[in-house]
Amino acid sequence: MSSFASSDDDSRPLATLVRPSARGAPAAAAHPAADSMDEDEDDVPLAQVRRSGGTKRKSAEMHPAADESDDDEDDGGSAYEDGDEAMDGGADDDDDLPLAARRPAPAAASSPARKRARPAGGAVTPARGVKAKGAAAASTPKVVTKVKSERRVSSTKTKTETTTVSPGRAPGTPLGAADGEGGDGNFRWWEGGNKTEGEVKWTTLEHNGVFFPPEYEPHGVPLLYAGKELYLPPEAEEVATFYASKLQTDHVQKEKFRSNFFADFKKLLVDTAFAKVITSLDKCDFSRIEAYLEDEKAKKKAEKKGQTTAERKEAREAEAERVRQFTVALVDGREETVGNFRVEPPNLFLGRGDHPLTGKVKRRIQPEDVTLNLGPSAPIPECPVAGHKWGKVIHNSCVTWLAGWKDSITGGYKYVWLSAGSAFKGMSDHAKFEKARQLKSCIASIRKEYRKGWAAKGKEIRQRSTALYLIDKLALRVGNEKAEDEADTVGCCSLRVEHLKFTPPVTVSFDFLGKDSIRYENAVEVDKAVFYNLQLFCRNKQPSDNIFHRLSVTSLNDYLKQLMPGLSAKVFRTFNASVTLAECLQGDPGETVTDKVAFYNKQNKVVAELCNHVRTLPSGHKGQMEKLETRRAEAVAWVKELKRGLAKWNKGGKGAKAGAASSPAVEVTQYMPVKPEIVETMTADEKAQERKRAADMPKVPTVKSMRGDQLKAHLKRAEERLAKLTSDMEMKEDLQTVALGTSKQNYLDPRITVAWCKANEVPVEKIFAKTLMTKFSWAMAEDSSFVF
DNA sequence: CCTCCCGACTCAGAAATCTTCCT
DNA sequence: CAGGAAGATTTCTGAGTCGGGAG
Secondary structure (H helix, E strand, C coil): CCCCHHHCCCCCCHHHHHCCCHHHCHHHHCCHHHHHHHHCCCCCCHHHHHHCCCCEHHHHHCCHHHHHHHHHCCCCCHHHHHHCHHHHHHCCCCCCCCHHHHCCCCCCCCCCCCCCCCCCCCCCCCHHHHHHHHHHHHHCCCCCCCCCHHHHHHHCCCCCCEECCCCCCCCCCCCCCCCCCCCCCCCCHHHHCCCCCCCCCCCCEEECCCECCCCCCCCCCCEEECCEEECCCHHHHHHHHHHHCCCCCHHHHCHHHHHHHHHHHHHHHCCCCHHHHCCCHHHEECHHHHHHHHHHHHHHHHHHHHCCHHHHHHHHHHHHHHHHHHHEEEECCEEEEECCCECCCCEECCCCCCCCCCCCEECCCCHHHCEEECCCCCCCCCCCCCCCCCCEEECCCCCCCCEEEECCCCCCEEEECECCCCHHHHHHHHHHHHHHHHHHHHHHHHHHHHHHHCCCCCHHHHHHHHHHHHHHHHCCCCCCCCECCCCCCCCCCCCEHHHEEEECCCEEEEEEECHHHCEEEEEEECCHHHHHHHHHHHCCCCCCCECCCCCCHHHHHHHHHHHCCCCCHHHHHHHHHHHHHHHHCCCCCCCCHHHHHHHHHHHHHHHHHHCCCECCCCCCHHHHHHHHHHHHHHHHHHHHHHHHHHHHHHHHCCCCCCCCCCCCCEEEEEEECCCCCCCCCCCHHHHHHHHHHHHHCCCEEEEEEECHHHHHHHHHHHHHHHHHHHHHHHHHHHHHCECCHHHHHHCCCHHHHHHHHHHHCCCHHHCCCHHHHHHCHHHCCCCCCCCC
């Protein structure tokens, strides 16, 4: 079931909220759309208009028949009226009006004239119009010319222009060299108070480009085809090796993965003698290559094992030194660390879920593919790959990426960013949480507003209001449409009939694949009106039809913008997660720091569940649990045996005083593991083997003679051990299926955590690991009185 | 004007690596 | 105290969101 902890205060009974709503309420005043409902006249099946001819997945699947019938039906149905008195207003007619007629909400009171005045307003407004004309285009890597940027440059600050690639700076220039120039890298932007968020993100930007993976070195290990050794040319061998390295994963179990791989693999063989030979993946045996990889891995491991701690540290530092020049960038003279400075090496594309492109070969990125973004006066770094040069160098100060290239599989861009601890990231993180807090202050009226919308005459408003409820209550993602060459996953707006089940009176069961093909399964009791509406939207549709067929993500977000500047669907997730945590942390955290940390994790888990952040069980999980279970059973048996012994001993000492030292010892039987027979002359491998052999042997009974005090001491230890095992198992089972990290990193306002830690005298480091401490350094100064 | 596509950014779990705990 | 496994953290890169502009 869902937890609505966060919304309790605001979700008062529907009836009290819906009717009197809004006329005077601040939110309502800003919604011309709500008032224009009466004008709804006729129904245009939105899907036909908006989607026909599109490339998006659902467009082709819509059923026109369903479109018509469902919109025309009258929903004065009894379920509805009986269901909720508050809804009757909208029950009698349901004329949908053409979307077009109402979308451009007549600019009433606060309707922002989108094109011109952006919410951000602030510092750089003048840049606005300028950018709209084409600077943005110039910013994209594919534009090489200078476009007409000169004019613009004068009116704003530096915008984008491109430069021909010229020979780079000499090696050993300041950037990244041992003693950086630009200060200590501790720019405490949050203390300045000037958290501008404008168009221009920087004035000067200097960096050394990106780090390329090493060239492929052929190993010469053959592929076996129908038992025959085939020595492949390097390009094909490399790709075969990619596949071999995946043999242990379950990617190779997917037919799509195999066929995509094989198709690309064969392409590499086209002009070779192998083209005619290799015709079936099933006859390809990669085991020799796989064994080779295993071998290499073992060698590396052994080498590492042979090193002393100091040597290992040295090796690590040498590696750090090697990449050092790429890890530092200079932004407006400040040193910042670069996040993903390594260019993605070639590999097989590992798409999640049923990705249509999974298994395809992701080709090697060459310097020619890479666009660098640098300050106009920054030296152009030398291309690190001999005989190659950078694709493009641009100077776009409106973006924060340092370099980028186009991904050969998805066609999308990959970017190199500064690290999470940078000012760029920190500022936007801060802004994100401030926006969520702002939502908190107006959530009550927004909820009022969408409840009112449940009874709207127009179906778009009705669907929008119902969808917004789901986004708010269940923290669903908004659900953009997806293309044919992506996995079929959905979010709120793209939910289909097949994803819902209705159980009267008011339970809706959700079952669909969300982001990353993670299954969302939840049965929720919803408001009656929502239950009714969802059923209504599903009526007369095919299972594969969209539930919210009149609603688009764009129109939903446009609407949200009217409710609050800068509001979009994703803000609800941030808001709900943070509010939930803040509320959950009100409880009693316990005594010790350990208790308190456990308490925090438990509340963190509530949020993770809300957001459906799952983690797949590690492959060994089942085995681990079984092992724990046997250990626990043994512990139980041992406790029982000790108790028996103690009872016997207490009785046995008839002659002497019960429990006196002179009582005869009693025998208890403990089952002990077999001890490995380790001899000094054994090699490490042999020792390991012997240990394993011993561990696999059944436990042997060992009889021990004990007296009372011994028995008691053993019993005490045994009971403690049992208690620990039991709680370990519970904890493990409990936390196994949820990932706490995602919400901690992305959704929970760190100031909530900092404040809680201070109030409860828990060191923040107990909650935030090192990188999170850096990422959230802007929040560390917050005191315990912070309220989200 | 209205789509549709693109670009830039956040968010996501898997995999790799490091650390701690247990026997 | 070693050696390994479990657990925690970091890295990696795929998958979303969302706004803007071209056509």
